[in-house]
Amino acid sequence: MGKNILIKIEYDGTNFSGWQKQSNARTVQGEIEHVLKYIAGEEINIHGTSRTDAGVHALGQCASFEWNSKMPFEKLPEVMNRRFGVAGTGRSGAPGDIRIISVEEKPEDFHARYSCTGKTYRYVIDKTGDIFIRNKVLQYPGADRLDIISMRKAAEEITGTHDFKCFETSGGTPRETTIRTIYNLTVESDDNNIVIEVTGDGFLYNMVRIIVGTLIEVGEGKKSSSDVKAIIESRDRGNAGFTAPPQGLYLKKIFFGEENFCV
Helix, strand or coil, X not given: CCEEEEEEEEECHHHCCCCCCECCECCHHHHHHHHHHHHHCCCCCCEECCCCCCCCEEEEEEEEEEECCCCCHHHHHHHHHHHHCCCCECHHHCECCEEEEEEEEECCCCCCCCCEEEEEEEEEEECCCCHHHCCCCEECCCHHHCCHHHHHHHHHHHCEEEECHHHCCCCCCCCCCCEEEEEEEEEXXXXXXXXXXXXXXXXXXXXXXXXXXXXXXXXXXXXXHHHHHHHHHHCCHHHCXXXXXXXXXXXXXXXXXXXXXXX
């Protein structure tokens, strides 16, 4: 039995067709497994905590796998990052858009997906219109005129334990329940960006992006912050806001065990 290893990963999702391995597309899981096979000389299957969609980025994605190689696992970030080409281009001239942040050994029963107890996502809305960052943010017309106070009031209505069926897009993996707990939902604004961060014990398919779309519509005055409670209680996707596009979304942090969610 090899060592059970956990890696923390950041990536620019622009040129990936999401996290999950596909036979005919470039994915984050596929790239990582390819590099691990190159290093270890054998197939290695990794288990990611979150299956991010195409175009979504990560600041703290996690994945676990069994490591049987003689090479000390502590060297993996250095060796893998060199192979990914984080300072330029990686294998086959692919862009250096994955970085291994850290590595650690975990108990045998640890699993990056099933041991997860919560996640934090960040969504960035740009006010500047800078064309060079358009794949890393949502450039939304009128972002500088959104009513931040009303958006914060709406966020308060979303925080807590609710049935969030209204914030779920069809097409995802069927869930036993659509009840989730949102611990924190903040809306911060400066001259350049609006940053929305949400921490919860789990999220439905496209839930964060629909929450963002709903908050934007509140900020525009298309919906009132006082409408949000009824929207949630309706359990009707049609009553919530639009699904914000993927490029502004970042998987920021994964929680395991009894970690503090108040971040």
